[in-house]
Amino acid sequence: xxxxxxxxxxxxxxxxxxxxxxxxxxxxxxxxxxxxxxxxxxxxxxxxxxxxxxxxxxxxxxxxxxxxxxxxxxxxxxxxxxxxxxxxxxxxxxxxxxxxxxxxxxxxxxxxxxxxxxxxxxxxxxxxxxxxxxxxxxxxxxxxxxxxxxxxxxxxxxxxxxxxxxxxxxxxxxxxxxxxxxxxxxxxxxxxxxxxxxxxxxxxxxxxxxxxxxxxxxxxxxxxxxxxxxxxxxxxxxxxxxxxxxxxxxxxxxxxxxxxxxxxxxxxxxxxxxxxxxxxxxxxxxxxxxxxxxxxxxxxxxxxxxxxxxxxxxxxxxxxxxxxxxxxxxxxxxxxxxxxxxxxxxxxxxxxxxxxxxxxxxxxxxxxxxxxxxxxxxxxxxxxxxxxxxxxxxxxxxxxxxxxxxxxxxxxxxxxxxxxxxxxxxxx
Amino acid sequence: xxxxxxxxxxxxxxxxxxxxxxxxxxxxxxxxxxxxxxxxxxxxxxxxxxxxxxxxxxxxxxxxxxxxxxxxxxxxxxxxxxxxxxxxxxxxxxxxxxxxxxxxxxxxxxxxxxxxxxxxxxxxxxxxxxxxxxxxxxxxxxxxxxxxxxxxxxxxxxxxxxxxxxxxxxxxxxxxxxxxxxxxxxxxxxxxxxxxxxxxxxxxxxxxxxxxxxxxxxxxxxxxxxxxxxxxxxxxxxxxxxxxxxxxxxxxxxxxxxxxxxxxxxxxxxxxxxxxxxxxxxxxxxxxxxxxxxxxxxxxxxxxxxxxxxxxxxx
Numbered sequence: 001x002x003x004x005x006x007x008x009x010x011x012x013x014x015x016x017x018x019x020x021x022x023x024x025x026x027x028x029x030x031x032x033x034x035x036x037x038x039x040x041x042x043x044x045x046x047x048x049x050x051x052x053x054x055x056x057x058x059x060x061x062x063x064x065x066x067x068x069x070x071x072x073x074x075x076x077x078x079x080x081x082x083x084x085x086x087x088x089x090x091x092x093x094x095x096x097x098x099x100x101x102x103x104x105x106x107x108x109x110x111x112x113x114x115x116x117x118x119x120x121x122x123x124x125x126x127x128x129x130x131x132x133x134x135x136x137x138x139x140x141x142x143x144x145x146x147x148x149x150x151x152x153x154x155x156x157x158x159x160x161x162x163x164x165x166x167x168x169x170x171x172x173x174x175x176x177x178x179x180x181x182x183x184x185x186x187x188x189x190x191x192x193x194x195x196x197x198x199x200x201x202x203x204x205x206x207x208x209x210x211x212x213x214x215x216x217x218x219x220x221x222x223x224x225x226x227x228x229x230x231x232x233x234x235x236x237x238x239x240x241x242x243x244x245x246x247x248x249x250x251x252x253x254x255x256x257x258x259x260x261x262x263x264x265x266x267x268x269x270x271x272x273x274x275x276x277x278x279x280x281x282x283x284x285x286x287x288x289x290x291x292x293x294x295x296x297x298x299x300x301x302x303x304x305x306x307x308x309x310x311x312x313x314x315x316x317x318x319x320x321x322x323x324x325x326x327x328x329x330x331x332x333x334x335x336x337x338x339x340x341x342x343x344x345x346x347x348x349x350x351x352x353x354x355x356x357x358x359x360x361x362x363x364x365x366x367x368x369x370x371x372x373x374x375x376x377x378x379x380x381x382x383x384x385x386x387x388x389x390x391x392x393x394x395x396x397x398x399x400x401x402x403x404x405x406x407x408x409x410x411x412x413x414x415x416x417x418x419x420x421x422x423x424x425x426x427x428x
Numbered sequence: 429x430x431x432x433x434x435x436x437x438x439x440x441x442x443x444x445x446x447x448x449x450x451x452x453x454x455x456x457x458x459x460x461x462x463x464x465x466x467x468x469x470x471x472x473x474x475x476x477x478x479x480x481x482x483x484x485x486x487x488x489x490x491x492x493x494x495x496x497x498x499x500x501x502x503x504x505x506x507x508x509x510x511x512x513x514x515x516x517x518x519x520x521x522x523x524x525x526x527x528x529x530x531x532x533x534x535x536x537x538x539x540x541x542x543x544x545x546x547x548x549x550x551x552x553x554x555x556x557x558x559x560x561x562x563x564x565x566x567x568x569x570x571x572x573x574x575x576x577x578x579x580x581x582x583x584x585x586x587x588x589x590x591x592x593x594x595x596x597x598x599x600x601x602x603x604x605x606x607x608x609x610x611x612x613x614x615x616x617x618x619x620x621x622x623x624x625x626x627x628x629x630x631x632x633x634x635x636x637x638x639x640x641x642x643x644x645x646x647x648x649x650x651x652x653x654x655x656x657x658x659x660x661x662x663x664x665x666x667x668x669x670x671x672x673x674x675x676x677x678x679x680x681x682x683x684x685x686x687x688x689x690x691x692x693x694x695x696x697x698x699x700x701x702x703x704x705x706x707x708x709x710x711x712x713x714x715x716x717x718x719x720x721x722x723x724x725x726x727x728x729x730x731x732x733x734x735x736x737x738x739x740x741x742x743x
């Protein structure tokens with residue numbers, strides 16, 4: 001099976017490729033590419049005319065929750081992958097806070113089998129750090145790696161025991177995988193439900209101080225430096241966190257990090273009427289934090305934009321604010337929200353945005369085969385339209401859930417065609 | 429000023445003009461409770477539910493009396509025996525009540541924002557009788573009513589609010605209301621009980637009670653919750669009383685006419701010594717009396733009363 005994509009604007013930051021050109025796909029792999037028109041001799045079973053569209057490597061999400069096994073009423077591997085390809089994502093890393101958690105090779109196998117059956121996006125499971133995500137003893141990480149996990153995390157639960165964190169950073173050195181930490185000191189977050197500041201004061205909601213995240217980031221950076229292990233800071237949300245990661249990188253600590261579209265575009269001022277679609281953890285922070293995150297994107301401190309796609313049913317969200325579940329969905333809104341609010345408003349270059357969605361996360365995963373359009377790479381490609389305006393409509397989502405703060409936003413940037421291993425998996 | 433609000437959720441959401449409308453309407457109702465037959469027909473045919481998810485004695489009694497004196501039909505929901513214990517959600521409980529064509533729901537709830545959540549979802553008027561650590565608007569309205577009776581116009585007046593500001597809905601509603609009416613507000617307490625960035629709500633912060641009260645016209649002494657002691661927010665009630673309680677000795681150094689308020693119930697010997705609570709500067713029982721007129725005014729306005737006619741007040 002061969003395909004030629006022509007007349008599209010190739011944008012692949014990994015190769016600094018930026019201009020009208022063509023791609024030749026053969027048997028799920030990129031066989032050739034170039035600017036201008038394809039050479040006359042190239043034969044193809046199928047030709048895609050990408051006139052007016054950007055052609056980028058398929059997006060890679062380092063952080064999403066597919067809820068399967070265990071909570072299939074909120075999302076399944078099938079619905080989550082449908083949402084992914086609709087949003088331009090060709091690969092998703094799914095977090096292990098499932099029921100049961102991904103703390104055993106059998107669960108990894110189950111996810112792989114279902115992802116194969118669904119046959120939409122690539123699904124890369126993340127295993128747990130600890131057995132049953134209890135933060136007490138290490139999971140069988142070697143077996144998990146053998147089964148195919150791309151990292152370990154007790155996501156949702158921070159690794160509060162510094163001794164365990166030291167062990168997992170040391171132990172995983174022999175596998176080269178990152179330890180992904182949700183940084184939060186629970187004694188400091190103390191059942192908080194939103195960022196601590198004037199808005200939590202005003203609303204009378206219990207605050208989550210930035211310090212609870214900063215204290216843990218600082219600990220993780222010290223331990224990563226000490227052990228030589230790889231730490232990946234999930235959904236960094238604070239100005240001081242970004243600064244500490246920047247300094248640690250300069251010192252040679254093996255640290256990477258991600259930021260979410262919502263922390264990059266919203267602040268705690270948006271919680272005015274107790275709308276639970278603005279409740280997540282870490283919470284939306286202050287404007288100063290948001291600005292610091294954007295600086296971190298631009299200067300390379302932040303390696304990837306990750307959605308933290310966290311589906312919840314109305315039962316979990318349509319309740320009093322204190323009782324509402326944490327998290328929002330993001331696979332179908334990441335591209336338009338980031339493109340509209342950061343690129344269109346000149347906070348971030350278009351090429352850097354694409355890098356943060358492609359080669360940035362690919363580097364965190366340590367893969368050469370994804371996140372680029374270079375010949376030999378997997379033919380995971382997104383064709384997207386940067387020009388036409390559309391309205392985000394949660395009722396039209398492929399995800400099973402509707403918990404988004406972006407419903408009704410007028411945006412630009414939409415995946416028109418998503419190709420995984422050479423096959424079209426989504427067409428708008 | 430005309431009133432067009434379905435609900436009373438907090439003073440953050442009212443203009444100065446709307447606050448004055450409530451206070452002026454309350455003045456007209458205050459006379460009803462001095463009659464031998466303490467009842468007027470202003471809410472005849474209206475149904476009010478008092479839905480209290482938290483213990484309350486005085487607020488609940490005050491609302492109930494206000495409703496009865498306005499001739500409303502009322503239902504008191506006892507939460508201990510309600511569906512909550514069967515796992516029903518707040519919204520389901522209230523939607524079921526609304527199916528009886530209820531005009532007003534007076535709600536007290538332990539979670540901040542619960543009344544606003546309901547107001548978005550039902551057609552009945554919602555009156556917030558205290559939500560978590562967010563707002564307690566009728567308490568602040570009756571505090572301001574009492575202050576206006578004593579001081580007249582509140583513009584330029586200085587009011588200190590003392591105690592556990594972080595966990596106080598009374599403090600937040602008073603801050604909104606008083607600053608909207610032009611008063612200067614200082615919050616006083618140990619730093620552990622002053623919430624972050626509260627200066628941005630337009631108040632001054634002081635950790636020194638006597639310095640803050642030196643030129644104050646009034647002081648509102650908040651109730652200290654005994655549980656806070658256990659959370660290391662302050663070392664002991666004894667130390668709290670020493671630093672932030674009002675005693676006869678401390679009163680001697682303060683302006684002679686300073687008005688002392690307390691939303692009740694008082695921890696005697698902690699926030700206030702007995703001699704101050706019962707002394708000449710205290711208006712604590714007047715606050716309780718005024719609460720009726722203020723709550724009558726609120727109920728009248730949210731049920732569509734725009735201006736008061738003589739027949740509303742006829743016996």
